[in-house]
Amino acid sequence: MGRLIDLCKQKLGGAVISAHEQHGDETVVIHKDAMLTALRWLRDDEATKFDFMMDLTAVDYFGTRPREERFEVVYHLFSLSHNHRLRVKMPVAESDPAVESAVTVWRAADWFEREVWDMYGIVFKGHPNMKRILLYEEFEGHPLRKDYNIRKRQPLIGPEN
Amino acid sequence: MEDKNQLDLNTELMVLNMGPSHPATHGTVRFFLKLDGEKIVHMETEIGYLHRGFEKHCENGTWTQAFPYTDRLNYCSAPQNNVAYALAVEKLLGVTDKIPARAVYIRTIMCELARMADHYTNLAAGTLELGALTAFIYFVEARELTWDIIESVCGARLTSNYIRVGGLASDLPEGFAGHVKSVFAKNRVFWSEFDKLLTHNRIFLDRMRDTGAISREDAISFAFTGPCLRAAGVEYDVRKASPYLAYREVDFDIPVGTTGDNFDRYLVRMEEINQSMRIVEQCLSLLPSGPININDASVRNPSKEDGHTYMESMIFHFKNTIEGIQVPKGESYVPTEGTNGELGFYLVSQGGGKPWKCRVRPPCFALTQAMGHMCTGSYLADIIPTFDMINLIGGECDR
Numbered sequence: 001m002g003r004l005i006d007l008c009k010q011k012l013g014g015a016v017i018s019a020h021e022q023h024g025d026e027t028v029v030i031h032k033d034a035m036l037t038a039l040r041w042l043r044d045d046e047a048t049k050f051d052f053m054m055d056l057t058a059v060d061y062f063g064t065r066p067r068e069e070r071f072e073v074v075y076h077l078f079s080l081s082h083n084h085r086l087r088v089k090m091p092v093a094e095s096d097p098a099v100e101s102a103v104t105v106w107r108a109a110d111w112f113e114r115e116v117w118d119m120y121g122i123v124f125k126g127h128p129n130m131k132r133i134l135l136y137e138e139f140e141g142h143p144l145r146k147d148y149n150i151r152k153r154q155p156l157i158g159p160e161n
Numbered sequence: 162m163e164d165k166n167q168l169d170l171n172t173e174l175m176v177l178n179m180g181p182s183h184p185a186t187h188g189t190v191r192f193f194l195k196l197d198g199e200k201i202v203h204m205e206t207e208i209g210y211l212h213r214g215f216e217k218h219c220e221n222g223t224w225t226q227a228f229p230y231t232d233r234l235n236y237c238s239a240p241q242n243n244v245a246y247a248l249a250v251e252k253l254l255g256v257t258d259k260i261p262a263r264a265v266y267i268r269t270i271m272c273e274l275a276r277m278a279d280h281y282t283n284l285a286a287g288t289l290e291l292g293a294l295t296a297f298i299y300f301v302e303a304r305e306l307t308w309d310i311i312e313s314v315c316g317a318r319l320t321s322n323y324i325r326v327g328g329l330a331s332d333l334p335e336g337f338a339g340h341v342k343s344v345f346a347k348n349r350v351f352w353s354e355f356d357k358l359l360t361h362n363r364i365f366l367d368r369m370r371d372t373g374a375i376s377r378e379d380a381i382s383f384a385f386t387g388p389c390l391r392a393a394g395v396e397y398d399v400r401k402a403s404p405y406l407a408y409r410e411v412d413f414d415i416p417v418g419t420t421g422d423n424f425d426r427y428l429v430r431m432e433e434i435n436q437s438m439r440i441v442e443q444c445l446s447l448l449p450s451g452p453i454n455i456n457d458a459s460v461r462n463p464s465k466e467d468g469h470t471y472m473e474s475m476i477f478h479f480k481n482t483i484e485g486i487q488v489p490k491g492e493s494y495v496p497t498e499g500t501n502g503e504l505g506f507y508l509v510s511q512g513g514g515k516p517w518k519c520r521v522r523p524p525c526f527a528l529t530q531a532m533g534h535m536c537t538g539s540y541l542a543d544i545i546p547t548f549d550m551i552n553l554i555g556g557e558c559d560r
Contacts, residue, residue, distance in 0.1 A: 022492065023255065027492075054386075054522060076522070083403070085496075108527050108530065112527075119216075135212065150217055
């Protein structure tokens with residue numbers, strides 16, 4: 001196992017659900033409730049020092065995983081001083097698609113979280129402006145969910161005034 | 162507002178909508194502004210006007226069918242998007258080391274030509290929007306010459322669709338090195354012309370210097386990458402930090418700014434054009450001969466000739482086209498240095514011929530997010546150079 005995975009397991013203990021290294025990418029899966037603390041630690045600790053939140057997205061495993069872990073929110077972190085990378089993921093249940101916002105950890109998280117809400121319907125609690133970003137407010141549904149049909153069409157509705 | 166003469170002036174805030182189709186912004190974006198006189202008190206940025214459902218389309222086609230979509234992300238430097246996507250798929254397939262050296266060098270050349278063309282486009286549009294029409298014409302001519310090279314390789318100026326998983330669509334045309342040499346000679350003359358026109362131009366300096374600045378810490382927190390991050394004094398370039406393609410074999414410098422303002426962003430881009438030319442020239446002198454495609458018919462289609470001659474090759478043509486190349490279950494992320502910053506594809510495969518998830522990290526998305534941060538407190542007119550140097554590309558930002 002990679003060095004970062006070991007560090008995470010040591011520090012976060014039971015919060016780490018699983019970890020793997022594939023094609024040289026280190027990945028840790030962390031429990032939803034411990035995520036914000038974990039992210040803050042990953043940013044601040046001298047050994048990890050992940051000052052960049054390079055990417056934030058979600059994946060819908062509809063039909064291939066149980067409904068309690070249908071979604072996965074994925075962070076790609078990068079550390080400038082150590083020049084290392086880590087992928088951090090957390091499973092999210094279909095019945096409760098809400099996680100903590102990381103806006104207070106990295107300012108970059110703001111728009112990325114709005115996009116995840118827009119595309120997957122996962123709410124980020126504590127986000128200052130949780131609204132759609134690429135689509136318009138009147139749009140119904142979240143198009144990157146696997147059960148959103150690609151052929152579905154909706155009229156483009158402008159603002160009322 | 163301390164001045165006595167201004168006490169009776171009405172300072173009620175004015176709400177102004179700028180865009181989504183503003184003549185002085187390239188890219189479709191709307192700024193919602195609250196102004197106190199000409200000072201920006203509050204600014205919101207609204208994007209999404211060019212959203213086409215890139216990811217949804219990729220998830221519903223084969224791995225190969227995603228290439229034309231990637232062209233349309235940052236359409237000013239399409240080969241880079243092709244390469245970034247191909248690298249991520251190859252990582253999933255575990256064939257990264259098996260790509261022939263010639264293909265690797267040609268990919269590097271195409272990436273750097275695209276970087277030059279993208280910087281020319283950005284600086285052309287930027288100067289035009291500041292009213293410098295002459296500089297615009299010069300930059301665009303240099304860009305067209307560069308795009309002529311790309312066109313000679315793949316038949317298209319913008320939507321190159323040139324890279325394939327496991328190799329390239331075709332080899333370089335005859336006389337390529339000579340063509341590049343003659344264009345670079347002209348582009349170097351153009352470069353000194355831009356430099357004379359702009360770098361010491363008082364009007365240009367007044368608009369660019371000390372506007373749109375961002376500190377090193379804020380740039381990192383906003384996940385800035387590329388020229389805008391380097392202008393803020395952070396020496397981070399994926400080509401140096403985690404070299405891919407042939408970047409380990411070539412010698413080049415990373416220009417870094419100090420103030421993080423628009424002028425530094427301009428200087429960084431200008432120098433990167435020179436460095437890209439250096440890289441292309443080195444790659445051409447190192448360019449090995451040999452095959453351009455991986456010798457694995459399940460990854461890259463056998464040649465048309467073989468397909469029409471041998472039964473097995475024909476079967477692979479059918480299977481790769483209809484079912485798509487079979488990518489094992491897993492996930493991969495490959496960072497590359499796009500013109501605007503870190504361009505990475507995060508791919509998830511559940512096995513089979515289609516991507517389960519095809520996410521692109523759009524560099525200008527993170528940059529555009531900070532527009533409000535950089536412009537609040539400055540003047541309305543400063544939005545134009547700042548937005549120019551951010552280089553929002555609608556296709557990439559909105560996907």
